[in-house]
Amino acid sequence: MKTLLDVAVPMLTFILLVGVGLDLTREDFVRLRRRWTVVLAGLLAPLVFLPPIAIGLTWVFQPPPAVAAGLFLVAACPIGGISNSYSYLARASTGLSVTLTGLSCLLASLTVPAIGRAFELALGQPFDLAAPVPLLLAQVVLMLGAPIAVGMWIRGRSPDFAARRRLSFQRLAFTGLGIILTLVIADDLQLFLSGLPTTVPLAAAFVVCSMGAGWLTAAVVTADPRDRFTLAAEFGTRNVAVATAIAVTLLGRIEFARFATTYFLTEVPLMLVAIALFRRRAAARVASAA
DSSP states (O other): OHHHHHHHHHHHHHHHHHHHHHTOOHHHHHHHHHTHHHHHHHHHHHHHHHHHHHHHHHHHHOOOHHHHHHHHHHHHSOBOTHHHHHHHHHTSOHHHHHHHHHHHHHHHHHHHHHHHHHHHHHHTSOOGGGSSHHHHHHHHIIIIIHHHHHHHHHHHHOHHHHHHHHHHHHHHHHHHHHHHHHHHHHHTHHHHHHHHHHHHHHHHHHHHHHHHHHHHHHHHHOOOHHHHHHHHHHHHOBOHHHHHHIIIIISOOHHHHHHHHHHHHHHHHHHHHHHHHHHHHHHHHHHHHO
């Protein structure tokens, strides 16, 4: 199973991130100048708020070391691509979501090792994500930056092809994510199931706290409720494929990836509830205005 994971996870993660690159254009960087406060808040605030939230929750829940490391890894990872679907379903700011997702993944080559080092300093003990920094940085650049660059290059050379194939590529990417999660669970199903009473509450708390931080951050920089929901969803949605790839491929610690899998399975229903509540409130606002 480990050999299969070592081959499948990097390959499927590459496909996922090429799909991110297909959605990222020069216009997204232009948008950064037009709405720089909202975009910068969506990119930089998670780097400031999510690591302390993760550390605080480990103090509260006292999880096993492998689960705590998995939480730290999730907190260090960029925004997950499924956040675009959340914003779309909520009828929020989908364009902002796509921009933040793409740029977050593009910057992850630098931010993931940096956050890993911050965890090490804050906890006063070694954290595998931060060492060795030069080698890890080079590996993360190749694993994250390269496929995104490939996707952007394809879109730049053949925008019509990218437009026609983007939806199919997204479906393939989500299928790949499902395969990754299945492989991680199947590696030790009994261990995964036995850990759920510990990991699910921790994951749920991190989703809710992260979304709250995103909503409060957005309240400072925008009055648009659609932008506020989008930032809340971006904060709460972490890229579990990247977390799994780093855990399995770079760190050789599949136990770190189990929490990432639990996180995703916990995140989805919570996000769907948030979407339903947001749309209900939006409908109530429209009705009262009429």
